[in-house]
Amino acid sequence: MATITAEQLTMTYAGRNAHDPIMALDGISFRIAEGELVSIVGPSGCGKTTLLRILAGLEQPTRGHYQISQRDPNRPPVAMVFQQAGLFPWLTVIQNITYGLRLRGLAKAEQAALAQHWLAAMSLERFAHSYPVQLSGGMQQRVGLARAFAYNGEVLLMDEPFGALDAQTRLLLQQTLLETVAQTGQTLVLVTHSIEEALTLSDRVLMMSARPGRLIDELAVPFGRPRDAITLRTEPAFSALVAHIWGRLRAEIEQARQAELYAA
Amino acid sequence: MNRNRWLNLLSPLLLLLLWELAVQLGWLNRLFYPPPSEVLVTLWKNLTSGQLLYHMGMSLMRIMSGFLLGGIPAIALGILMGINPIVRALAHPLAAAIYPIPKIALLPLVIVVLGLGEASKIATLAISVFFLVVLNVAASVLQVDPRHFEVARSFGAQQRDLFWTVALPASLPGIFTSIKLGMGFALTLIVGVEFVGANEGIGWFIWRAYELYAIDRMLAGLIAVALMGWALTTLLDELERRMLPWQMIRTPRTPRTAPKKGTHFMQTILKWYRLSRPWSYTAAIIPVTLGTIVAAYHGAFSLWLFALTLVGTVLLQAGTNFVNDYYDYVKGTDNHESLGTGGGIFQGGVPPHHTLIAGMICFVAGSLIGLYLVSVAGPMILWIGIVAVLVGFFYTAGPFALAYVGLGEVAVFIFMGPMIVIGAYYVQMQQLSLPVLLISLPIGFLVAAILHANNLRDLDNDRKVGKRTLATILGRTGANIEYYVLIIGTYLSLLVVVVMGIAPWVTLITVLTVPTAFRLMRIVSAETEPHALQPVLRQTAKLHMQFGMLLVMGWLIAWMLEQVS
Structure with a gap:
């Protein structure tokens, strides 16, 4: 699969006026190993989504650079799962899943085979020809996952994928994600505001500061894989780690809130 | 949706009617x-x-x-x-x-x-x-x-x-x-x-x-x-x-926007319109249209008279529905568990006597139109009208209520079939004709089948409350046979009039409905549960409508062919 290296990624936006640019990211450097599952947590507005968008190639960093070194140049480097699935409402479930494959110019038969496989893996067979509006939020995000897996990027990028879902659906989807990633062996970069989710889904948690976003700390998650998203939460070590990360982020979250109040 | 569509038709129709009236009465040049x-x-x-x-x-x-x-x-x-x-x-x-x-x-x-x-x-x-x-x-x-x-x-x-x-x-x-x-x-x-x-x-x-x-x-x-x-x-x-x-899929998840509330007056009209069971109007509209088109085929047609007959008949139908609701309530045959459309009083939360008054208003309005038709078309209409009102009223009212002594089907057969067709025909032609009686038979059979489907469904409940319908008298097997007779009679009687040369052969396009008829008979033979028989009632009413529309269409085509040649 792929390793990711980022060096001194910095991002500045033009602010409300030209003299007052907003710095979203400030010198972010990290290295993510092949097949590693990494979460990024931090207060809202800290630039974690911006970081992900840079990795996805949707934005160019102002300074610094990153590299995704691929094993297989024929595979796309990244596949992204968006907040609230980001499905195309005018396409059916199966058409959404094969969207990226069509752009890559895969043969029709190959597209169909991949689509069938991922529909089955995400328990979506019955909804293949439904439109997204006909699905619940959880179902929509299953389609989002199926689309990303079918596209088969070497790195999976996920931006708050389960943020809008209810707690039960969320747990079930987290379990599905864990099982699937275990099979595909993909590298995963997950942005989330849920500390529990970060601990459940990753090998390593990167913590970011309030804006401008910097990496302030990281934590190697001591739980091995395969693991179970549901029973994991009952372990005492789990809550201790949640408390630890929470303590580390607390000052940052307060600061972000202050900044918001000040801005308002 | 459906109801609004009907209401949408109402205002332009009223306007047209007013216009027509104003010219016919000489108010407008x-x-x-x-x-x-x-x-x-x-x-x-x-x-x-x-x-x-x-x-x-x-x-x-x-x-x-x-x-x-x-x-x-x-x-x-x-x-x-x-x-x-x-x-x-x-x-x-x-x-x-x-x-x-x-x-x-x-x-x-x-x-x-x-x-x-x-x-x-x-x-x-x-x-x-x-x-x-x-x-x-x-x-x-x-x-x-x-x-x-x-x-x-x-x-x-x-x-x-x-x-x-x-x-x-x-x-x-x-x-x-x-x-x-x-x-x-x-x-x-x-x-x-x-x-x-x-x-x-x-x-x-x-x-x-x-x-x-x-x-x-x-x-x-x-x-x-x-x-x-x-x-x-x-x-x-x-x-x-x-x-x-x-874009066209209605999402079940997002609550649909509440229907816009009209004015109080419009809501009242709407409520009473709904309580009058508008879906039953086709039972009046189809025979009137049939009688008129047959008359046109025989050489006489006035749109004005047709419109009046139509409105008058629908009013009588609505009146009958209201009175029927009222007496079903008074005699206690409808209750909260009544399936289907009866029991507007229970479901609509309307004071019972209001229903009776509404029925009377419909009867009076319908009768006024009837009187005008009498003045145009002659006293024959008067007799038909009087009998129709009486049958409509005593269908469930009075000590000898037709519906409660097993005569419902017979009454409906005669009055929602031949009687209306002949009446509408007479309004146009000002003469009676035996062939028209024969032509109207299929409609009579089908409309009786609707009522009978209702009674079939309610068979067990009617027995319990002591409502005597032909179905309770005949028993389950007999009642099923009655249903087959009514359905088969529909097609057979049409076939006979076509073979006799009274009806044009194009009217046989009604055979398009035969598959539905077969399906219905199959359900009736297999089911006894009210919930399983509920669709039969709805489908029979639909069969009546589709058959009636095709029959009218057949006559219309025949008439147009006649005009061309």
């Missing part, structure tokens, strides 16, 4: 205000002579050409303006500046350039469609959720892919809206364009009628324009439904 019936006759004549169709066709051809010529480039440029800021900056000011000019004002200029022929007319249409569509399309592309573009880019979409896979499909709803707007625009314009320097087309047709001072022809032309507009809109709606299936 027929010369300046020809009554709707006369306009319809003119419309019909011009349609059948092919003249009107020719002019409509010419206008349609111009609209289509102008539309394609202006619309397609407009859509392409509009999308480009939407996704490309440079194109937008270049084109938008120009388009926005020209857009508000009334395009009909350009016609003289266009004529100077292109001459008086087809080209100038089509060009004027194309220009106006172009500017309307281009701005609307550009706006709808700009409104596409930018997230869709991001998602596409994350899957490696290039500029070209963004156009075809995101910008175009995402703005299709907006494009359709602008096409529909453009179509309305084109229709307005074509008439104006054809007023000036044209020798054919619907606009010319209207202008010519004005020059001849033939107001009925003018109005017929207007109706033709309206029909064209309606047809084009329907076509576009259908196209939209086909092309944008995702």
